[in-house]
Amino acid sequence: MNDALDQVTSSLGRQIRKNKNRLNKAIHSAALDQYVEDYLHSTEEENTDDYQIVRKKHFFVKPLSVEEAILQMNMLGHHFFMFRDEASGEINVVYKRKDGNYGLLEPDME
DSSP states (O other), X not given: OHHHHHHHHHHHHHHXXXXXXXXXXXXXXXXXXXHHHHHHHHHHHHTSSOOOOOOOOOOOOOEEOHHHHHHHXXXXXXXXXXXXXXXXXXXXXEEEOTTSOEEEEOOXXX
C-alpha cells in the first residue's frame, strides 16, 4: 500500500511540475506577444498625426519626499514616478535620465 501511495505521489508531482511549466511558458509567451503588439502600435501611432489614448490608469498619489519617490520608482522598476511633494503639496514627477542620474519635474505657477 505504501509503494502504491509513493507512486501516486510521484506521478502527481510530475503532473504538477509539467502543468506549472506549461503555464509559465504560456504566460511569458503572452506577455512577449503583448509587448510586441504594444511596440508595433506605438511605432504606427508615432507616424500618424492623430493621437489616440489606448490606456488610462488611475492610482492614489501619496505625499512623499523626493528621495522616497526615487526609492519607490526603483523598487517598481519604472523609469518615472508621479507623487505629491510632501513639502509643497504639488504633483511632481521623478524620472531616471539616460546618464543614470535622476530628474525632477515640478509644476510652475506662472
